[in-house]
Amino acid sequence: MLKQNAVRPVVKAIPEPVLRRLPVYYQYLRKINLEQSGEYISCARIAEDLNTLAIQVRKDMAITGAAGKPKLGYPIRELIKAIEIFLGWNNTSEAYLVGAGNLGSALLGYQGFKDYGLNIVAAFDASPDKVGEEIYGKKVLPVKKLPEMIRRMGIKIGILTAPASCAQELADIMVNSGVKAIWNFAPVKISVPEGIIVQHENLASSLAVLSKRLALLLAER
Amino acid sequence: MLKQNAVRPVVKAIPEPVLRRLPVYYQYLRKINLEQSGEYISCARIAEDLNTLAIQVRKDMAITGAAGKPKLGYPIRELIKAIEIFLGWNNTSEAYLVGAGNLGSALLGYQGFKDYGLNIVAAFDASPDKVGEEIYGKKVLPVKKLPEMIRRMGIKIGILTAPASCAQELADIMVNSGVKAIWNFAPVKISVPEGIIVQHENLASSLAVLSKRLALLLAER
DNA sequence: CTTTTATTGATAAAATTTTATCTATTAACC
């Protein structure tokens, strides 16, 4: 009999702060890779440019498995590759976007996602006005067809940009049809069964950090 | 002579995770306040609904200064008010948005900001096509006028939704004209003088967390 | 009016994350 507990954490949980920093390095390194000719880059340099600490950069890189050389630093392209592979951005995942409003349209038009291995295949909306339209080359389909399409295409990622009032309902539909991860832009918490991932994107959270810092700054006299 | 160091941290630095959670409570509490009739709500209930831990909720609430009553919980409306005041969302700040592209337009159209004390007064863009337009009732002005307008209106917050390639340049303009905080949606790190706040909103960071979790989930067989 | 119980608030422990220090490696220089 196999000891399940001993086997499970082969894939050690990655600290969220690390995961959030990796894309920052990634964007930076790709830029550097285009701009400069050198093959290698040091932690110190990365840290300076991104104003953080060299040690943190080194630790973060260690997590992706990237290896550097003493006196030289990390090979830039390998570093990029390592992050890409680590995050699973090397092979594209297809996603449906649900809710073709302002924000939804903006996301449909965002070219950057392909760099992150995300391909938004189509959009869905409840409004008859929007259905049939094309937004940045992506078809807008009726929500009614969502379950069938998720199943047929084996879609695992849903991007939820619908109003708060229907977010839960749409999340349920997605989950029941086989979606495993929901990127939730609606400003409400949505409940999902265990084993389903919800990544809540909350502009307000970010704004809160800014607001409070600004308030403190301005209060300093 | 006053000891500056002793005086400075009257306003204790607030942990960022706490700041990021407060808006989640805020959104939740406002919803609860409309939906249910009870005056009070307990940590346990909040924690259950938001699936987190009661202790964490209590700690977070303590930071805002909100006080609860044994056996009853927290007065809902006071809690909402406490968060609002704590984050400085009770009095509105005016902001300019720079870069009226897809994302910029989406933000201009987002009604929620007024709940967070943020009022986007106008947009600026470099493209002559966009200048003169109105987006969701907000005028799009030429970037050339940005410095003057920031000064004249005493704007402290800039929302940067321009392409990566001109982000730094626009940030410099804003800072030089008096902006104290930049909410940066461009996928590049921008450098600012000390004392200026940059809040970097990186979709890729959020996506990274989702990607990795999904990869781990699917790898679990 | 006393007892019970749910709940906050305070204090303490544990876990995690960040930062520092030290060691080993290797390219560049002499």
Next chain:
DNA sequence: GGTTAATAGATAAAATTTTATCAATAAAAG
């Protein structure tokens, strides 16, 4: 080729954040 210096990698310490425990309080019940 040996020496120096820059840099990654490993280990350890510090700081922060989360979670647990316990004590105090006051509403509700008897």
